[in-house]
Amino acid sequence: MSTEDVEVRRSPRRRRTVSARRENGRVVVLIPASMSRAEERVWVARMLDKLKAGDRRRRPSDEDLLARATDLSDRYLGGHARPRSIRWVTNQRSRWGSCTPADGSIRLSDRLQGMPGYVVDYVILHELAHLLVAGHNRDFWTLLRSYPKLERARGFLDGVALAKGIDIAEDNDVESVEDASA
Template sequence: MNPKDPPGPVEVRRSRNRLRTVTAYRDGDRVVVAIPARFTGAQEREWVRRMVARLADQERRRRPSDEELATRALELSTRYLAGQAIPASVNWSTNQGRRWGSCTPADGTIRISTRVRGMPRWVIDYVLLHELAHLLHIGHGPEFWATLEDYPRTERARGFLEGVTFGEERVARGDPELGAGQLGSPELEPATAGSVDGNAVELSEAVDLASDEVDDALPVQL
């Protein structure tokens, strides 16, 4: 992706419940920018431009490349799976739908959803390990979960991903009580003999509608 290109389609959501913050986050391949309902057209254009640019910059700086992802997968296999799971390829994928990743044991390929990019490293590691484990065990039986026991953050990562899914579902329903960027998993699907199916960076800024100044004291929420 060209550094100057927008990071996918942009959807603007106005909310009467949002008074002093503008938030940008990724929802699948789209970028959602949530703004106060009383923003003028000029304010909307300026804040969308600003937040989309910042989100793209954050994602470029945080996401590993395909090569780095493959290297990390081998490191994790060596450390937690006794080096038994050796994938033929590990790549980021934009066509995973609501899956975090997928694995095809027949050819040893692993694909990790780009929705996972920007999540904490230990969550990415868990998704990688989950797919690596499917090279050894197709289903989600006891033997499969036993291979993940040595990874100390398995339960925490699963909880994180479940929280993302819960947040996404509530946002999709338009729940006004949920912060628009509270994201993180549909359950990784059981493996089949052919394919195993196994998301984000969020930015939030406070805005003074009178002066249109950013409150830099408010930390970026990632």
């Protein structure tokens, strides 16, 4: 991020704290009025680094997604699902994610970017499970049942879809998670 994208606001009421936020396409750094220019430069750099780290967490790169998918497969699927690629796409308007088992590719809707990590993990895990089981039958849901935030993530996505008026494709063969655990 260039220095033109940063606005520093000094406050006489602020004594020790420094904070930063995004506002109208720029970064606003709030600092105490008593801070020297040298301290300001140090704190602006530190706050930009913090914002970038947060962006990486909320909007991981394709390489980060592949590492995340590998970790999720190891933890919840015994390492059996190994995608060859996983990437963000902008053309999915009726799905959160999709996969092609034949070539091991997974695609995630860019609308997931910025959602909580456990939600993105659920969608990745869902698509990983499809690399092993094609439909949404008992075997499929059995694979996912060990994910501790399964129902919470599904509820979050349902709420987002409802609030934003997104028509997410419903699967006709979906069993409830409770039925799958029976």
